[in-house]
Amino acid sequence: MMEPSVILLSVLFIFTAVVTCNQPKCDPRKDNVNRKCQKPCALEACKSKRKDCLCDGDCGLSCINKNMKCEPIGSIQYGEVTVLPYNKFAAIARYQCHEGYEIHGKHQRVRVCQGDGQWSLSPPECRININQSIQAKAECGKPPVVSHAHHDGEIYQTTFDIGSMLQYTCDTGNTGNTNDISRAWCVGAGIWVGPKMTCSSPGCPRPRSIDNGRVKEPFKNSFGNEMEYECNEGYFLTGRRMRTCLANGTWDGQEPSCETVTCQEPPKIVNAVHDGYDESSLYPAGRQVTYECIKGYRQNDGHPRAMCNGDGEWVGLSQFACGPVNCGFPVDIKDGWREGHMFEYQNQVKYNCKQGYKLHGDMILTCEADETWAGLVPECIPVECEHLNLPRYGTIIGSGNAYGTVLSFECMKGFKHVGSVERRCQENGQWSGDAVTCTEVNCGWPKPFYNGYLLGQKTSVGSVIFYSDTSGTGYGGCSVENPKNIAHGMCHEYDVHHSSTWKELTAVKCIWLL
Numbered sequence: 001m002m003e004p005s006v007i008l009l010s011v012l013f014i015f016t017a018v019v020t021c022n023q024p025k026c027d028p029r030k031d032n033v034n035r036k037c038q039k040p041c042a043l044e045a046c047k048s049k050r051k052d053c054l055c056d057g058d059c060g061l062s063c064i065n066k067n068m069k070c071e072p073i074g075s076i077q078y079g080e081v082t083v084l085p086y087n088k089f090a091a092i093a094r095y096q097c098h099e100g101y102e103i104h105g106k107h108q109r110v111r112v113c114q115g116d117g118q119w120s121l122s123p124p125e126c127r128i129n130i131n132q133s134i135q136a137k138a139e140c141g142k143p144p145v146v147s148h149a150h151h152d153g154e155i156y157q158t159t160f161d162i163g164s165m166l167q168y169t170c171d172t173g174n175t176g177n178t179n180d181i182s183r184a185w186c187v188g189a190g191i192w193v194g195p196k197m198t199c200s201s202p203g204c205p206r207p208r209s210i211d212n213g214r215v216k217e218p219f220k221n222s223f224g225n226e227m228e229y230e231c232n233e234g235y236f237l238t239g240r241r242m243r244t245c246l247a248n249g250t251w252d253g254q255e256p257s258c259e260t261v262t263c264q265e266p267p268k269i270v271n272a273v274h275d276g277y278d279e280s281s282l283y284p285a286g287r288q289v290t291y292e293c294i295k296g297y298r299q300n301d302g303h304p305r306a307m308c309n310g311d312g313e314w315v316g317l318s319q320f321a322c323g324p325v326n327c328g329f330p331v332d333i334k335d336g337w338r339e340g341h342m343f344e345y346q347n348q349v350k351y352n353c354k355q356g357y358k359l360h361g362d363m364i365l366t367c368e369a370d371e372t373w374a375g376l377v378p379e380c381i382p383v384e385c386e387h388l389n390l391p392r393y394g395t396i397i398g399s400g401n402a403y404g405t406v407l408s409f410e411c412m413k414g415f416k417h418v419g420s421v422e423r424r425c426q427e428n429g430q431w432s433g434d435a436v437t438c439t440e441v442n443c444g445w446p447k448p449f450y451n452g453y454l455l456g457q458k459t460s461v462g463s464v465i466f467y468s469d470t471s472g473t474g475y476g477g478c479s480v481e482n483p484k485n486i487a488h489g490m491c492h493e494y495d496v497h498h499s500s501t502w503k504e505l506t507a508v509k510c511i512w513l514l
Contacts, residue, residue: 029060036116038062054089056115064089070113074147078126078192079103089113097126098141100191128191138162140186148174148199151184160186170199173223173247204245213237213258223247231258233310234285261285263308271297271322274306283308293322296345296369327367335380343367353380355427356403385425391417393438401425411438414461 029040037059039046046053046063056062069087079097091113095103103109108124139159143151143166151166160166164186170176180197187193201223207215213231221227226244231237239256246252262282266274266289276289283289291304302320309315324344332338335357340349347367353359361378368374383403390396393415397408405425411417420433441461446454456465 026055026061027058029062030058033058035059035114035118038064038115054115057112057120059115062115064115068115068117070117070119073111073119074123075145076123076126077144077146077196079124080145087113089115093119095124095126098144098192100129100189101126102129138190140164140190140192143184143186144192144195146195146197146199148201149176149197162186162188162190166195168195168197170197173245174199174201201245202249204249204251207243207251207255210255210258212260213256221245227251229256234261235259236261236310236312261308261310261312263287263312263314266306266314267317269317269320269322271324272320285310285312291317291320297322297324325367325369325371327371327373330365330373331377333377333379336378345369349373351378356383357381358383358429383425383427383429385429385431388423388431388435391436391438393440394436403427407431409436414441415439416441 041053041063051063054064073093078101081095083093093111104125104127112120148171149168151168153166166184168182176197181194184192184194204221212235216228216230219227235258240253243251243253272291274289274291288307300321300323303318306314306317336353357380359378362375365373365375385401394411408422415438419436423431423433443459
């Protein structure tokens with residue numbers, strides 16, 4: 001039989017060598033290897049940064065995950081096992097039996113952690129060495145160790161008297177078989193007899209996948225292990241993320257669910273709208289909306305697109321803002337001035353003219369969305385009144401029709417004016433006062449007199465009316481030229497100084513008094 005130390009060295013050589021150009025060659029992969037082999041590799045590195053090209057026993061050079069581990073190895077009855085380094089690839093598990101026992105199983109004193117995450121070979125057994133001379137002893141050493149079980153003795157006690165008995169019980173979450181021997185006795189040879197039992201966890205059933213999510217791999221479903229749920233992109237987890245396998249073979253808590261991630265209404269941006277207003281008030285994760293500035297405003301800064309992320313938040317706007325367009329300084333005008341100092345969208349400026357001028361064009365200009373001023377730029381032109389017509393039987397004193405011009409009116413002799421004698425051209429382009437007309441002066445009929453009557457038809461200035469006396473047989477009268485030539489009747493002269501009136505003579509004449 002080969003010495004155990006020789007076997008150990010051989011296995012160490014095969015499994016721990018990292019293949020490089022300077023290290024011993026690894027045997028080629030064998031046919032019909034009774035286990036799963038990883039992807040073969042050349043002497044160069046594997047494609048994945050997480051894997052190295054290592055020698056994996058009968059599988060030869062293989063791409064091995066540097067962080068892979070084998071399951072914790074269990075102890076054996078009447079013996080113990082040491083593992084170095086702990087559970088990593090190429091780790092060595094070395095078995096040793098208690099005194100009075102020996103390893104049963106060819107070449108099974110050593111097991112190796114392989115690239116498939118399994119330990120090589122199967123665990124050995126420690127059996128009583130019947131060839132070893134039995135000598136009476138006063139005590140037994142450490143009691144047998146049973147995986148996933150404990151005894152009722154003192155934990156730190158290392159020696160037990162002959163005849164001692166220990167009762168073994170499976171750990172919580174583990175169960176044994178009905179025909180197991182769960183006791184151990186310290187017999188006279190100083191060795192332990194019993195127990196003969198196995199304790200194992202029934203484990204929890206593999207959890208089902210949840211809608212729009214899954215159980216995170218890898219996971220273990222034995223007692224005390226945890227599993228973790230995760231949701232697909234665009235969904236969020238409602239409920240517990242972690243669940244633990246209980247001793248009764250069930251997972252604690254309730255199965256969570258994956259709900260659709262949604263965002264509320266996108267952020268409101270002053271003077272901007274987005275293209276998502278025709279949808280519902282909830283937006284699914286991944287939905288994008290694009291903003292644009294309203295009429296009269298332009299984008300000042302930032303990015304116009306926002307997206308609903310997996311956390312139900314809108315991201316991506318990056319200080320997006322809209323500011324009003326600016327039409328720039330409007331035109332200045334001669335002989336006038338402008339009111340208003342804001343030149344952005346919908347702002348207005350107003351134009352005025354100085355005295356003696358009037359505005360021609362639009363008084364108000366408005367800043368439009370296309371950055372232009374709407375309206376006809378005005379100008380200030382001198383104020384002028386309409387030319388006045390010369391009144392009939394009258395004259396105009398003065399000339400012109402510009403602002404401030406004063407015109408006077410006179411009527412011819414025998415006519416008097418009706419209206420304003422003097423008119424001024426005002427700021428509103430209108431003449432002050434009323435239009436002038438010259439009307440003929442009329443004295444009207446003189447008063448009747450005793451024993452006579454009047455002869456004549458006109459009563460205007462210069463007209464003559466005769467008085468006729470009815471006391472005689474003939475007609476007589478007097479004139480202004482000859483007031484003493486009186487045939488009959490009476491002739492008197494009236495002095496008139498202040499108005500147009502008749503001179504009462506035998507013949508009277510209408511005169512114009514200035």
